[in-house]
Amino acid sequence: MKKTALPFLLAASLFALGACGGGGSDTASEGDASNGGASANADGTLTIGLSANPKTFDPVDYSGQYESHIIRNVADTLVVYNEDLTEIIPSLATEWEAADDLMSYTFKLRDDVYFQPGDYQDGRKMTAEDVKYSLERSANESALNRLRMVEEVEVINDTEVKLILNAPNSALLAVLTDAGNVIVPKEEVEGHGDSFGSHLVGTGPFTLEQWQQDQMVKLERHENYWGETPNLAQLNFQIIPDPTMMTNSLRSGDIDIATDVKGQDRELIEQDGNLELLSVPGLATTYLDLNNVEGPTADPKVREAIYKGTNVQEMVDGVYQWGGAEVSYLPIPRQSWGYDEAQESLAPSYDPEAAKELLAEAGYPDGFDTEIYVAESRVPYATIFQNQMAEIGVNVTINTVEWGTYSDIVSKGQAPMSIGGWTWYPDPDFYLYQLFHSDQIGALGNGKGYKNEEVDALLTKATSETDDQEERAAIYQEALELIMADVPRIELDNTETAAGVSSRVHGFNVSPDGSIRIVTPYGTNVSVD
Template sequence: MKKKWIALVLAGAMVMTAFTGCGNKKSDDSATKDDSAATEESSGESTEIVNKEATIEVPEEVTKGGELKIALTSSPKNLDPVKYTGTYEAQIIYQVCDTVVTYDKELKEILPSLATEWSISDDGMEYTFTIRDDVYFQPGEYQDGRLMTAEDVAYNMNRSAQESAMNRLDMLDHAEAIDETHVKATLKAPSAVFLTALTNAGNAIVPKEEVEGWGEEFGNHLVGTGPYAMEKFELDQQTTLKKNEKYFIGEPNLDTVIFKVITDANQEVNALRTGDVDIATQLTGETVKIVAEDETVNLEKMAGIQIGYAYFNMVNGPTADAKVREALIKAVDYKELAAGVYQYGEGEAACLPLPRASWGYDESVEADVPSYDPDGAKKLLEEAGYGDGITLNMYITNETFRQKAATILQSYWQAIGVELKINTVEWGTFSETAASGKADVFAMAWSWYPDPYFFFDKMFATSAIGTLGNGQGYSNPEVDQLLSDALIETDQAKRAEMYKKALKIITDDNPGIFYGNPAECLGINPKVQDFNQRADGTIKLCTAEENVWVVQ
């Protein structure tokens, strides 16, 4: 079945803005046979989106009080920092809790937070933090808002190292409180990313009494030191936060923050336009155009640090066979796939398991991705013993990007005799299924910091098997060694060379289809002031750099 048939599935998808970047190149035969069909039915006029700026009269003085409502596209599963697995939970955790150190809004510099300063031993094995003496926990069921001490910091570091669902502090051996305001963290080996890891919501500081008192229910009753205290968590509905008047940085401007779960993209943008929410997150598809052209709200967009991908099961089922994986990749035109997913400029085509924004990216490796060659894909399946076809189960969430990608892949793979069954599930079920290796294929996006560690070590290290990052069981001793060496190297240029070698090996193993670099797109009411969009998609409402408020 030729590409001409597949192009029908992409009808409407080719109202594209220009796409940059890599795509698996067509083989010579495929180019000769299919280019006319691609030109005739897959290409189209570029649709220019006019971003109309919405403005209102803003008073010179900050307006205190009021309510901010933020839409989340999927329901948070567990707000316990060591158990969270998705950005939906992180958005709430960052408002309720603080970390020992934090990134600036540009994600370029690590700044003090609960720690005022720190020192590193000459061998890079020990970090000593000076902890603030004026920070209090929000009152909870098992403590009344007591002073946070170095003991709390050590407790949370050790807890994360031992219990984190995402192995966020796997480099830590142990942490101990030297006195009430000093903590010493001892690593297993020198780590170039330890401080960066501490900025993550999964390493937020919470009171031991609340963790132990609530047990498995702590995630539903999160308590921290942050600018907003959690008043009520309603699974699949909304989370209500109230101002923490004792916040150490200063009084937050907002009285109330509500995170509302709106899983339907159209309903989310309608809620923004009618004022039911003030910020709509993770806009995709036509909603980007709708928000951009609405004169009452604004579209904010910036390049993201993430990759969109479909990950193959490396251990069980047909995709454990290297020939099957290569066949699935050869069956797909990456650029056309990305064009279908990002119809409104919400991302760009890609082909490697690392964002271009990362300093470990190597453009030369793009040539190693198997070329688009449907006939070659069929031959590989025959050689692997699947000439009569196979059936694969893919798991995705309800996000537009994932649904589009899954549908397009389903069409490409059907053309080579592969039936793809798409299972759309809520985030909790998806996370559990993907992490446990129960999916033939799962599709999602991975977003973190520019350091390659936060992609490679979480998605491809053998030690990450069983987590959401590497639920598909990728394991390569040579990659493991390169990642270990890069972690203890302090020279970034040398680390980059190690990561580039790992990138090539991983790409040659064909673990998945890494088709796009999504942008961060959100819609915002112009009444929202002092809000800073971040490249990792994180929302922060009250920090040393910003204190969001609303015009009333």
């Protein structure tokens, strides 16, 4: 058997959380009242601005980070990443062992964990049966196939379970940190049925009390939480899609934390003495998906033409005039341990004349008409792209839709083009398998319909034949060569994770994966004056 923690350590140089304009994670955790110092108010209320309206809080149905912010604060996973995402540490599980053949993992569970009271149970104790139910539900029903590798969960006793896999998988622990794999009570799921997404119950530090669509989400402290008692009595999320309004709400004191801070708002926050801009290199990528199955872009020559007709540097400079992102060349972020700078040359270079020639060779000498789907926050990308495409004869109509509609259209392969973002963990599996394996066609990640059997085989090999990080990285880099040659999408940028924070908030850090962590097993416990 392999011993527990499987730390998945990253090279420090790959994951330095340097401050960028106003402070970084180290800065945020220093000073008076950090983690609830002398001036902290144990009954305080923290209000956070979200840039998009969540679609559902059902762990198996959620598909956007906006939902995960709430899910993570209401429910818990067996294991979590530590603060800088370099090691996997205990949460609901106290320890674990992996079989030598990576075909099973055994977990020992805490015996002092209680669910929040709900409509169908009164706050009972969590057992191994709940872990079995929740993880098998995710394995069978997850919208993003988050637990694709789990065959079944065997209950050994009330505090011990064994996850039996359908194939060896060295990425399982990282998968289990995902908000889609939180533990929930069967009574609540089955009692609420399709509406469980509005009545999430878990074991986390806060209870879901109210959700007003398009307006706000209200959480209250879980008084029987197994971990450190939250410093906050109430945690609110205000839905504010307009970035200018988000910043104004922070400056006026209507919210305490502004998320997804971009553009000139970065500068406005930096210049305000009552606020701090926290910005760290993130794991987020932005990309422009091209439909690989239908329409002109089903032809790889057309996809290459569109890539060559896209001035990515101009786009990033236009969207991020005040910093916060850099041009992306590969489908994984620079902070991933699978990234190799030598592969950046695989990305097609900007050459509009060559783009026109490719379009003509593909049978579109006069270009064609098409559509691109985007959420409100990505309209600036789409506008610049629209102007660039006009120069090579491609007429693009921009369809701006809310997140739920975007997710539905893109996942079903109905978008000729779309601009999306992806952020997860340092393991390349979460970017490459989820977005390029043919098993994911029909899910949001591979709504473009990309399929390459050689890529499928390599992505499976990377998690089934070894748990050595260097060996896995080499396999992923081989897959990246094939993916980039097929030009399934356009790589746009790697963005920083940035938030504006009021001076009355203490102990809050931005995470490279963009998650909002208020109370954690590794010591974070945010408070307000």
